[in-house]
Amino acid sequence: MSPSDLFPPRLSWSAAAIAAAIGAPAAVHAAFPERPITLVVAYAPGGGTDTAARVLARGLQRALNQSIVVENKPGAGGTIGASAVMRANPDGYTLLFADPAFVINTGLMPNVGYDLKKDFLPISTITRSPLVLTVHTGLPVENLTTLVASAFKKPGGLSYSSAGIGTTPHMAGEMLKFYTKAPFTHIPFKGSGPAMSNLVAGQLDFSFSTIPPAKSFIQLNKIRAIATTGPERSRDFPDVPTVAETIPGFNVQxxxxLFAPANTPPAVIQTINEAVRKTLADPEIKALIEKTGDTPAYLSTEQVASFVNEEQKRWSSLIKEAGIKAE
Incomplete structure (x- = not known):
C-alpha cells in the first residue's frame, strides 16, 4: 500500500444521507431553534476537543440566537457520547461534537455500537490542525530519516506515546510504522498531558500529539520538534519540515x-450548517480558534459528507492492512 491508497478519490455519502443533508430547501421553520441546543462532547472537560466545542458554542449562540449547552460524556474512546447522540430525538437539539476517533473507531473496534452512515448525518467540520512529531532531547536525532534509522539500530526499536488507542496521534504513529517498517512500539496514555509528561521525563523516545500540549515544552527546549503531519508546514513551526517532505503523500490532520442523529430534518441540518459558516467567519471566533493552534474548517453539507467518507475509508484501510488492534 502506498500513501495514495489511503487518500482515495472523493466518495459519496449514501444516497439517503445526501438526500437528508442537502436534498431539501435550505429554509427552515422560523421556530427552530426555539429552545437550547445541547452539544455533546465525548471527552472530559479541558482537552482540545472540548475547548473547540466551547468556542463553537459561543459563536453559535449568536448565530442562532439561542443558548448552546456543552455536555461532556466521556468514556470508552468516545463511544459513550456518540451512542447517546445516536439515541437522541433527531430534531436538531442534540448534536455530537466529534474528532477523528469517532470515525477511526468504526474500523478499529469490533463492537463500536454505531454505524457511521446509518446513525449520523455530518453537518460540517469545525477545525483542523496538523500533529507534531517530537522527540526526547536525549535522543540524538534531528529529522525523520535519522529517527527511522535509529529505530533499526537500537535493540528493541523506539517507543512512542499518544493520547490513547484510536486517537489521531496513535494512527499517525501506526501510519509511519507501516510506511517505513521501522520497529516502533506504541505506548498509549489517557490524554495528551500524560503522554507529553512521560516524553519530557525520558520514559519513551518520541511522540505524536496535537500542537497545544507540545508547544510550551518545545519552546522551553524540553522536547524537540522534528516534523509536522499536514500537507504544508505549520504556521506555529514554519522551520519544521512536514513528514510529507520525506514520505510524499503522508497527511494526517x-x-x-459536528454531527446530528440520522433522520434529522434536512432544513434543520442546513440551518445549523449555515450558522457554523457564519460562526467560523466571525473574526473573534476565528482568532480564538487560531490561538489554540487550530484553523477554522467550514465545509458545506455535501463537502463534509465526502470528507467523512474519505476519512473512514483510509483509516479502515490502514487498520486492516497494518493489522492494528484496539488493545
Whole structure:
C-alpha cells in the first residue's frame, strides 16, 4: 500500500444521507431553534476537543440566537457520547461534537455500537490542525530519516506515546510504522498531558500529539520538534519540515466536526450548517480558534459528507492492512 491508497478519490455519502443533508430547501421553520441546543462532547472537560466545542458554542449562540449547552460524556474512546447522540430525538437539539476517533473507531473496534452512515448525518467540520512529531532531547536525532534509522539500530526499536488507542496521534504513529517498517512500539496514555509528561521525563523516545500540549515544552527546549503531519508546514513551526517532505503523500490532520442523529430534518441540518459558516467567519471566533493552534474548517453539507467518507475509508484501510488492534 502506498500513501495514495489511503487518500482515495472523493466518495459519496449514501444516497439517503445526501438526500437528508442537502436534498431539501435550505429554509427552515422560523421556530427552530426555539429552545437550547445541547452539544455533546465525548471527552472530559479541558482537552482540545472540548475547548473547540466551547468556542463553537459561543459563536453559535449568536448565530442562532439561542443558548448552546456543552455536555461532556466521556468514556470508552468516545463511544459513550456518540451512542447517546445516536439515541437522541433527531430534531436538531442534540448534536455530537466529534474528532477523528469517532470515525477511526468504526474500523478499529469490533463492537463500536454505531454505524457511521446509518446513525449520523455530518453537518460540517469545525477545525483542523496538523500533529507534531517530537522527540526526547536525549535522543540524538534531528529529522525523520535519522529517527527511522535509529529505530533499526537500537535493540528493541523506539517507543512512542499518544493520547490513547484510536486517537489521531496513535494512527499517525501506526501510519509511519507501516510506511517505513521501522520497529516502533506504541505506548498509549489517557490524554495528551500524560503522554507529553512521560516524553519530557525520558520514559519513551518520541511522540505524536496535537500542537497545544507540545508547544510550551518545545519552546522551553524540553522536547524537540522534528516534523509536522499536514500537507504544508505549520504556521506555529514554519522551520519544521512536514513528514510529507520525506514520505510524499503522508497527511494526517486532527479535525473536529459536528454531527446530528440520522433522520434529522434536512432544513434543520442546513440551518445549523449555515450558522457554523457564519460562526467560523466571525473574526473573534476565528482568532480564538487560531490561538489554540487550530484553523477554522467550514465545509458545506455535501463537502463534509465526502470528507467523512474519505476519512473512514483510509483509516479502515490502514487498520486492516497494518493489522492494528484496539488493545
Amino acid at each position: 486532527f479535525w473536529t466536526g
